[in-house]
Amino acid sequence: MPKRDLISIEDLSRAHVELLLDTAESFLPVLERDIKKVPTLRGRTIISLFWEPSTRTSSSFDLAAKRLSADTLGLKAKGSAVEKGETLKDTAITLSAYSPDIIVMRHPSAGACQTLSQNTEASVINAGDGTHQHPTQCLLDLFSLRQNLGRDLGGLRVFIIGDILHSRVARSDIMGFQMLGMEVTLVAPPTLMPRGIEEMGVKVEYDLANLKDADVIYLLRIQQERVEAGANYLPSLREYSELYGISQARLRPGQRVMHPGPINRGVEIASDIADDDENLIAHQVFSGLAVRMAILYRTIVGYSDGVASEEVL
Numbered sequence: 001m002p003k004r005d006l007i008s009i010e011d012l013s014r015a016h017v018e019l020l021l022d023t024a025e026s027f028l029p030v031l032e033r034d035i036k037k038v039p040t041l042r043g044r045t046i047i048s049l050f051w052e053p054s055t056r057t058s059s060s061f062d063l064a065a066k067r068l069s070a071d072t073l074g075l076k077a078k079g080s081a082v083e084k085g086e087t088l089k090d091t092a093i094t095l096s097a098y099s100p101d102i103i104v105m106r107h108p109s110a111g112a113c114q115t116l117s118q119n120t121e122a123s124v125i126n127a128g129d130g131t132h133q134h135p136t137q138c139l140l141d142l143f144s145l146r147q148n149l150g151r152d153l154g155g156l157r158v159f160i161i162g163d164i165l166h167s168r169v170a171r172s173d174i175m176g177f178q179m180l181g182m183e184v185t186l187v188a189p190p191t192l193m194p195r196g197i198e199e200m201g202v203k204v205e206y207d208l209a210n211l212k213d214a215d216v217i218y219l220l221r222i223q224q225e226r227v228e229a230g231a232n233y234l235p236s237l238r239e240y241s242e243l244y245g246i247s248q249a250r251l252r253p254g255q256r257v258m259h260p261g262p263i264n265r266g267v268e269i270a271s272d273i274a275d276d277d278e279n280l281i282a283h284q285v286f287s288g289l290a291v292r293m294a295i296l297y298r299t300i301v302g303y304s305d306g307v308a309s310e311e312v313l
Helices: 014-031 056-067 088-096 112-117 135-149 168-179 224-228 237-244 281-301
Strands: 045-050 071-076 102-107 123-129 157-161 183-187 203-205 216-219 256-258
Touching: 014 135, 014 168, 014 281, 045 056, 045 088, 056 071, 056 102, 056 123, 056 135, 056 281, 088 102, 088 112, 102 112, 102 281, 112 123, 123 135, 123 281, 135 168, 135 216, 135 256, 135 281, 157 168, 168 183, 256 281
Parallel strands: 045 071, 045 102, 102 123, 157 183, 157 216, 183 203, 216 256
Antiparallel strands: none
């Protein structure tokens, strides 16, 4: 199998992104069957390395691999040789002995997936590395938008609100949203806005004065541990909620709300929004399975032979 990594959204062209989204759509009927499994990746081996806590990403990748009939192995830092001081390079060498086709990794350090790729013949998929990138989250966000708002997303106005400074999701989504022609505005307190972020072609605002201009409002989790640790990013969570928290009172009709999860009720999002059927949060979780099935499939078969055929479905 040719080595195909997905470490950054920049590893994909627009044509690749659209093909992945089409492939994910072709897998939707599989998820509606009584027996939700196809033999597409039978005999392939997929290893998941999650060195950070994860619910949505780790479970959807695991289930996606099993839906495609792949052999799977999941490892976490706790209880592994990592706790004994094993380096990422040595972990890669050890796992390579099993001849995996794909390694999916989440790691607290930016650049870790690139290091892994340099030390294994397996294809590496980045499930989030530090504050660098989270490309599969971006792809499922695009899929959710396309399923709900139509295939042509060009001109859609998206406001990304919250902790931009520490967000790998924001970095991937900025690139992916712009790739499909969307206009991106970032909103955050000055302490949570990266310097020079305007160079990525985004608008920067520091309050919600223009929130009505957004078609889609993408909320980022406020990482409470940073506030509680006295890092001086925010005076308090209560003040953040008053200035930047989103409730129904701040929305106009037709605006759609997204969030990568887990949500902090009463901080960046009010319960009346979190429980509203019009938001896209639940659909993002649903999209994760089909999109990650498509990513695993395309990593194996490539990006040049059209969408998944009826034979593999």
